[in-house]
Amino acid sequence: MTSGMSYQAIMARRGEIVARSAGLDYAEYARGHIAFDYERLLTEAGYSVEESREVQAATAVGQTPLVELRNVTELARAIAPAGKGARIFVKDEAQNPSGSFKDRRASLSVHEAKRHGFAGVAAATSGNYGAAVASQAAKAELPCIIVQEAFDSAGIAQPEIAEKTRACEAYGAEVVRLSVGPELFYSLLCVLEETGYFNASLYTPFSILGIETLGYEIAQEIKQRTGRFPDAVLTTHAGGGNVTGTARGLRAAGATDTSMIAVSVDLAGLHMASDHDFNRKSFTTGHTGFSLPFTTWPDRVDVPRSAARPLRYIDRFVTVTQGEVFYITQVLAELEGLERGPAGNTSLAAALAIARELDRDRVIVVQETEYTGAGKHPIAQLNLAKRMGVEVMRGDPAENVPGQCIVIPEHPNQVTVRDVALDGVRRSYLRNALGRLPEATRPETVDLEFLAAETRLSVEQVEEVLDELVRKAG
């Protein structure tokens, strides 16, 4: 065993640290060269939707109100072609105990940590998930450490993350705040090795199964209120858990034809680990800086295999701009009396655009809101942006340049979505998979079947793309 706390020394011990803190033996599920038995991993984690609901009910998680946004729907109809303008509903997840749907993810993880007798829980997260883990840990009487990427080298804290620091500390958690960089996982490993705590990773089966209840509730409630399953569910997309868990829950409830639309804020051009760029992003999650890498290779996470496999579930992938999300956040407050977000409103911005494409009798659901507060608010974010030299103006969102210019629409018809070509995303995924194959090996049948399930292509199509990629590389 290598001792020492250098980056290289800790990363060399990652396998054993991760295995000790996971509460699951991932090796049991490995297949072929790169495949694993995804369904069995999730099933054997041991929570049916009913069991998850029971665990969540014990801490008042879930069963949040489903709110029809009648005025936003009317606004969409006022600017839509005749006969268009689907009904828009939102699941008011801000009403969970710590203020977001992340309570669903944290609840099963903390329940597992308690059940296995871990001394505490730790998680690496700068977002709502930290507050959710801290809240659940408080209820379970477990100590909790949250590791955040929180401030740049000038000591300037991202205000949204500063609010999460405060929230975690309000629940009694210890918060380790780090400066900008790609070493969040490294720092989490240091904490896990020292404490022996459970790694309440966002990417364990527990974290994903916990979200199934959200999709399940949406399917049941929409069916009850409108007589049909939702035509589309819009999900803010970053690491892929939200998409995966929600889609699985919809299917479990029988809503197999509901279209799953993933929505991310476009932050193209900004480097996620750059000290300079850090405070020039007005969104700390729900953006392409996470969603593209995680969709094209989900296993870049703090557990051996991610239980979030978004490409298996996404029917459509769209982006919106920061200015469009701030705009819809203001519209939500002023037309519906709901002050929420902003990051959680990413998919709401897309809903205003997509509702205009669909007939009036169609039903679309925005599957989350999140709490709003100091720092976690368009005003706080836009004031920071101005301080960092980012221009803020009204105009056409097409003029938006991440890190340089935030353009807030002047009219709701300027709120649009830009489609990300899924074929290209699938190709990138397969290119990444190819890179993981041991040298001079061919994928086995089980690998090809796995890749087909991952990309929703046929085995033949997967082989075709792989052959083409090999030819090009050769």
Add this chain to the structure above:
Amino acid sequence: MPERLAKGTWVEILGVVLPAGERAPQAPEDTANVPLEMRVKGFLVESAELGSEAEITTTTGRRQRGAVMTANPPYDHGFGEPLPELLEIGGEVRAILHARDQGK
């Protein structure tokens, strides 16, 4: 004279986790050129001067060492000035709904 803080004072410490030059190999250049810093809060184990190296006990009972940056560190994130760019939106969308109602 730096302020002397009593044992048990709630403080925030700053420590260097990885110096510049020892950062993760995938760190972009601007990030690699600065240290990875860590800030943690806890109770002073012994009395210490502001700015000096000291040990704290965190809320989970861990002992951590670093330079004492702040005593009783405030939460100073807020909202800031209202933005004209946002103030106009409500009136605009209400006018669209109103115009539509008039046209019915």
